[in-house]
Amino acid sequence: MTQIISKSDLITWLNKLAESHVLIGPVNDNAGVTLFRKVSQAEEIAFDFTNTTLSPKEWFFPPTETLFTVERKDGQVELVPAEDVEAKVIFGMRPCDARGIALLDKPFLNEPADTLYQQHRDKTALIGLSCREVLPECFCTSMGTAPDDSSNMDILLTEVADGYIIQVVTEKGAALLAECPEGLLKQSEVTPPALSSAATVPIEGITEIMAENFDNVYWERLADRCLHCNLCAYVCPTCYCFDVRDYNDKGKVERVRTWESCQSSGFTRIAGGYDRRAGKAPHLRQRFYHKLFYFPAEFGSVACVGCGRCVKACPVNVDIREVIMDVHNLGGQSGQQ
Amino acid sequence: MEKQIRDKAKELLSSQAVDCVIGYGRATDGVTSRPLFVYEPEKADELIFDKTCTHNLTKYLLNRKGKKTGIVVKGCDSRAINVLLNEEQIKREEVSIIGVVCEGIVEVSWNQVSEILQTRCRYCHQHAPLVYDFLAGEPIKELLPTGEEHPAVTEIEAKSLEEREAFWSEHFDRCCRCYACRQVCPGCYCTECFVDSLDPLWVGIRIAPAENQIWHSIRAFHLAGRCAGCNECERVCPMNIPLRLLNRKLANTVEELFNFQAGLNAEEMQPLGTFIKEENVGIG
Ligand code: SF4
Ligand code: SF4
Ligand code: SF4
Ligand code: SF4
Numbered sequence: 001m002t003q004i005i006s007k008s009d010l011i012t013w014l015n016k017l018a019e020s021h022v023l024i025g026p027v028n029d030n031a032g033v034t035l036f037r038k039v040s041q042a043e044e045i046a047f048d049f050t051n052t053t054l055s056p057k058e059w060f061f062p063p064t065e066t067l068f069t070v071e072r073k074d075g076q077v078e079l080v081p082a083e084d085v086e087a088k089v090i091f092g093m094r095p096c097d098a099r100g101i102a103l104l105d106k107p108f109l110n111e112p113a114d115t116l117y118q119q120h121r122d123k124t125a126l127i128g129l130s131c132r133e134v135l136p137e138c139f140c141t142s143m144g145t146a147p148d149d150s151s152n153m154d155i156l157l158t159e160v161a162d163g164y165i166i167q168v169v170t171e172k173g174a175a176l177l178a179e180c181p182e183g184l185l186k187q188s189e190v191t192p193p194a195l196s197s198a199a200t201v202p203i204e205g206i207t208e209i210m211a212e213n214f215d216n217v218y219w220e221r222l223a224d225r226c227l228h229c230n231l232c233a234y235v236c237p238t239c240y241c242f243d244v245r246d247y248n249d250k251g252k253v254e255r256v257r258t259w260e261s262c263q264s265s266g267f268t269r270i271a272g273g274y275d276r277r278a279g280k281a282p283h284l285r286q287r288f289y290h291k292l293f294y295f296p297a298e299f300g301s302v303a304c305v306g307c308g309r310c311v312k313a314c315p316v317n318v319d320i321r322e323v324i325m326d327v328h329n330l331g332g333q334s335g336q337q
Numbered sequence: 338m339e340k341q342i343r344d345k346a347k348e349l350l351s352s353q354a355v356d357c358v359i360g361y362g363r364a365t366d367g368v369t370s371r372p373l374f375v376y377e378p379e380k381a382d383e384l385i386f387d388k389t390c391t392h393n394l395t396k397y398l399l400n401r402k403g404k405k406t407g408i409v410v411k412g413c414d415s416r417a418i419n420v421l422l423n424e425e426q427i428k429r430e431e432v433s434i435i436g437v438v439c440e441g442i443v444e445v446s447w448n449q450v451s452e453i454l455q456t457r458c459r460y461c462h463q464h465a466p467l468v469y470d471f472l473a474g475e476p477i478k479e480l481l482p483t484g485e486e487h488p489a490v491t492e493i494e495a496k497s498l499e500e501r502e503a504f505w506s507e508h509f510d511r512c513c514r515c516y517a518c519r520q521v522c523p524g525c526y527c528t529e530c531f532v533d534s535l536d537p538l539w540v541g542i543r544i545a546p547a548e549n550q551i552w553h554s555i556r557a558f559h560l561a562g563r564c565a566g567c568n569e570c571e572r573v574c575p576m577n578i579p580l581r582l583l584n585r586k587l588a589n590t591v592e593e594l595f596n597f598q599a600g601l602n603a604e605e606m607q608p609l610g611t612f613i614k615e616e617n618v619g620i621g
Contacts (some may be wrong), residue, residue, distance in 0.1 A: 033511065033577050034534035054513065101588055219598075225373075227517065227573075234575070236429075243542055258543060259513070312447040317371035322365050
């Protein structure tokens with residue numbers, strides 16, 4: 001027996017949660033872009049979305065956020081750290097994106113933890129939604145998650161014919177469900193529909209092979225067509241480069257952090273003007289070494305969840321699945337030239 | 338046409354007239370295309386040309402200065418070649434142009450090929466390249482007579498100032514400053530873009546409405562009279578910002594004021610890069 005909730009009752013429950021939380025969910029805008037946005041009521045949510053244009057990482061690691069302000073008051077200099085005080089519920093987290101957040105935790109919550117990130121995490125509950133459809137660009141099952149993976153959620157919902165199956169995963173999730181008005185949850189025998197399987201990529205052993213191929217001419221050839229935009233990093237749920245700058249307005253200083261990426265010309269140059277990754281190939285190679293070599297070496301898993309966003313969005317089809325396969329074919333005999 | 342392109346590429350590579358041919362190959366979805374760099378004559382058979390070949394490859398010439406390069410160029414893209422020649426960014430003798438006669442490119446995205454002709458193609462007057470060394474395909478008579486163009490621009494012009502502000506704010510607010518639009522643009526080749534300058538910091542680093550507006554306004558001005566109209570910026574934008582409207586508007590203005598269109602030839606100087614004292618067009 002499982003607990004299920006009908007769609008209209010789900011909306012009622014979400015609206016109830018919205019009374020005490022900021023409710024965030026996927027929203028379609030006029031221009032054909034779907035983003036996780038604050039909604040004033042659950043009816044605004046696009047329940048039938050496939051995948052959002054940007055990942056929900058923007059609610060934990062926002063494109064732009066103030067870290068602290070410094071102000072002079074009565075002859076004293078006062079430093080006020082930014083604080084996240086809003087309790088939030090994100091509805092519609094996909095399993096890949098939730099794993100993305102779990103991966104972001106590793107660098108951000110590694111001691112000393114990033115205070116603001118920690119607050120966003122603590123203040124936010126995740127109501128996941130299993131995927132109904134595996135898209136051609138998806139390869140989550142090779143990257144440690146699956147269309148119905150509940151592991152990084154507080155609650156996971158799975159759509160079935162007459163509503164959504166509810167799986168409570170954490171205490172935070174149980175607390176949210178406790179707020180569900182009485183009588184809305186039903187018992188049912190339904191089982192979730194079977195899904196087609198996601199594309200598979202040979203990820204096994206990739207880190208060892210990467211270790212052998214740093215100087216391979218492959219990266220030169222791959223970088224030929226790369227435009228070195230920030231697109232792939234900005235759509236990615238696991239990329240976390242940032243830039244920090246002070247804004248000074250009439251004596252009030254604000255320290256601001258924004259998204260950045262390894263493809264930008266300022267990458268590493270910001271720290272003293274020396275570009276350790278100068279040139280096309282070193283720039284693009286950095287993207288794949290960070291995901292498939294440095295991150296696993298540091299934190300134990302590859303920094304990709306197989307959401308397929310970069311596959312779909314790259315203007316020139318730099319396809320990480322193809323790169324992983326190519327690297328496999330490079331094998332151990334380092335093809336240095 | 339594909340055979341002509343492949344044969345020419347093979348010939349250029351085998352005779353070492355060039356050491357690389359930049360053309361189109363199949364993307365990993367099996368249905369769309371992607372830029373392909375061919376270094377060996379045997380690989381030339383991977384070159385393709387079809388209605389999905391949307392990329393303006395001329396941007397890549399900027400990475401190959403001093404190296405002999407063959408390149409596949411559509412009609413619209415050839416205007417970018419002229420812009421780059423005029424601005425002395427590429428040398429004519431370093432580039433072997435395989436021109437293609439193009440009947441139009443359709444709207445494409447990864448794994449999706451539509452039947453809808455791209456907007457630039459619906460208003461195209463340049464099906465055959467303006468500049469080339471070898472032409473693949475038969476010259477066709479131009480498919481469209483010159484006439485009313487870009488109704489979308491006229492539509493925006495008809496809006497009130499407030500409506501226009503609301504229209505653009507809604508779009509610019511969404512911009513994530515990924516700079517894909519700039520990186521794909523052959524006209525954006527500055528060693529240091531104003532928006533990347535760290536010292537001085539011309540534009541703040543916030544990804545936020547005010548900064549986004551400055552970014553877009555200044556970029557649009559930098560492309561006025563230089564934008565070749567390939568519309569790649571709009572295609573690559575993950576946030577679906579209608580950059581084309583902005584660029585078309587400025588192209589129209591430059592045409593009205595100076596009777597100039599970007600890239601029609603390599604000789605004529607672009608108006609905003611020229612100072613003629615007598616040329617008082619009432620803008621200051
Ligand atoms: S891989 Fe694609 S999306 Fe990423 S920087 Fe290169 S061109 Fe841009
Ligand atoms: S690298 Fe690409 S597929 Fe992997 S998580 Fe990032 S955006 Fe998704
Ligand atoms: S926006 Fe302007 S400064 Fe930046 S690259 Fe383009 S032309 Fe250069
Ligand atoms: S491509 Fe789109 S989102 Fe990226 S900087 Fe340009 S307008 Fe903004």
